[in-house]
Amino acid sequence: MKVIGIGGAGGKIAAKMDSENAILVNVSQTELDKVVGGGERIVAPIQSIAGQFRGSRKEPQIGLEAYRTIRRRMLENIRGAIVFSSTGGGTGNGITKGILEDIVELDEHAEGGHGLPIQDKTMFCLLLPDDSETREYVENSIDFLSDTLAGVIDKGCTGNIMLFSNKLKFADKIGEDAYNQMIVDSLNVFMAIPQKNETMKLLELHIDQEDFAAYIAKPYFNHFCYFDYDRTKDLGVQIKANANSLLLPPEEAIEVMFLLEVPPGQDHTMFYDIMQYYSKLKSPPVYSVVENPALQRPFLTLSMLYSRKPIEVLEEYNQKNVDNKDAIVQRSINQYVNLQKVAVDMDDEAKRAGAEKGINSEVLNSLRRIGKL
Numbered sequence: 001m002k003v004i005g006i007g008g009a010g011g012k013i014a015a016k017m018d019s020e021n022a023i024l025v026n027v028s029q030t031e032l033d034k035v036v037g038g039g040e041r042i043v044a045p046i047q048s049i050a051g052q053f054r055g056s057r058k059e060p061q062i063g064l065e066a067y068r069t070i071r072r073r074m075l076e077n078i079r080g081a082i083v084f085s086s087t088g089g090g091t092g093n094g095i096t097k098g099i100l101e102d103i104v105e106l107d108e109h110a111e112g113g114h115g116l117p118i119q120d121k122t123m124f125c126l127l128l129p130d131d132s133e134t135r136e137y138v139e140n141s142i143d144f145l146s147d148t149l150a151g152v153i154d155k156g157c158t159g160n161i162m163l164f165s166n167k168l169k170f171a172d173k174i175g176e177d178a179y180n181q182m183i184v185d186s187l188n189v190f191m192a193i194p195q196k197n198e199t200m201k202l203l204e205l206h207i208d209q210e211d212f213a214a215y216i217a218k219p220y221f222n223h224f225c226y227f228d229y230d231r232t233k234d235l236g237v238q239i240k241a242n243a244n245s246l247l248l249p250p251e252e253a254i255e256v257m258f259l260l261e262v263p264p265g266q267d268h269t270m271f272y273d274i275m276q277y278y279s280k281l282k283s284p285p286v287y288s289v290v291e292n293p294a295l296q297r298p299f300l301t302l303s304m305l306y307s308r309k310p311i312e313v314l315e316e317y318n319q320k321n322v323d324n325k326d327a328i329v330q331r332s333i334n335q336y337v338n339l340q341k342v343a344v345d346m347d348d349e350a351k352r353a354g355a356e357k358g359i360n361s362e363v364l365n366s367l368r369r370i371g372k373l
């Protein structure tokens with residue numbers, strides 16, 4: 001997959017993800033020159049000469065204006081790509097905002113109103129600041145999540161969105177370069193799923209490139225994790241204990257994909273327990289089981305797609321604040337992400353799903369009347 005890095009953090013992480021071909025985008029030539037690795041570099045010129053050295057100075061508006069000068073080039077490049085960007089600075093935030101606004105447009109007009117095809121969907125890896133970081137970083141990120149991203153998610157025109165966070169970096173005092181490597185290594189475990197299916201002996205089903213591409217083209221947040229799977233323990237407990245601490249914690253799963261790798265000669269039927277655990281999902285998990293001769297114990301890579309929590313939770317939260325007027329509630333990333341209204345309008349989702357299956361909205365309306373939806 002094509003890899004694109006925007007702004008300071010985005011550029012450094014993208015260059016690690018694809019040290020030969022990552023496309024690095026920044027308003028500052030100076031900042032671009034400092035990135036080790038990567039391929040093509042795109043400078044988005046900004047009005048002030050100082051900007052070429054100093055970047056967007058944490059002002060998303062500057063990044064957004066700069067985006068307009070490289071818009072055509074970016075829109076050619078983002079199709080089917082992974083985009084890395086932080087949401088705290090001005091460059092990554094502003095340019096990514098511009099891209100997302102344009103994706104909404106593109107999606108509306110693509111394929112005679114049917115939206116962008118799977119292979120053109122863009123996956124976004126967004127990096128959120130720790131709450132202890134500079135106020136501007138936190139505020140920019142919250143604006144990004146609540147304004148830019150919320151609208152786009154509701155329209156369902158991106159691929160998966162991964163919300164990485166600097167929380168663990170600060171909690172465990174991890175150096176920038178090492179932390180970037182952790183993000184890349186972790187993401188590569190997830191991205192290796194189709195390749196493992198190609199190279200290892202298949203025991204159950206098969207997740208091929210197309211299945212994987214279809215999954216990462218879905219417009220939801222993706223939380224993935226991986227761990228030695230113990231069939232004697234509850235899966236929920238294991239997921240909780242092994243949640244990916246580089247990513248924000250997931251909400252309730254809408255869709256799931258998993259790859260179970262088992263050592264040769266071991267019974268692999270434990271995958272049924274995982275299926276059973278997710279039996280309440282509307283669509284059953286996408287999965288496969290392979291034999292991995294390098295393993296001693298079964299290893300599970302699991303991805304959950306989720307959206308936002310129901311509106312009631314937000315209302316309850318707001319109500320509490322009304323009751324407690326004197327309390328100064330400082331907005332934090334964690335609060336924000338946990339307390340937003342549900343992103344996917346179920347009516348729209350039903351219509352979209354219906355349209356895919358050729359059901360028109362009249363049928364949907366009648367189903368709704370008789371309480372089937």
Ligand SMILES: Nc1nc2c(ncn2[C@@H]2O[C@H](COP(=O)(O)OP(=O)(O)OP(=O)(O)O)[C@@H](O)[C@H]2O)c(=O)[nH]1
Nearest residue numbers: 007008009055056057058086088089090091092129
């Ligand atoms: N993990 C990690 N976080 C980084 C890195 N560089 C910056 N950050 C974080 O990213 C946010 C700042 O965004 P940057 O990517 O530096 O900003 P930018 O997009 O270049 O925007 P301007 O510098 O304002 O033009 C803050 O939350 C930083 O802590 C990095 O290499 N690794």
Ligand SMILES: [Mg+2]
Nearest residue numbers: 007008055091
């Ligand atoms: Mg910068």
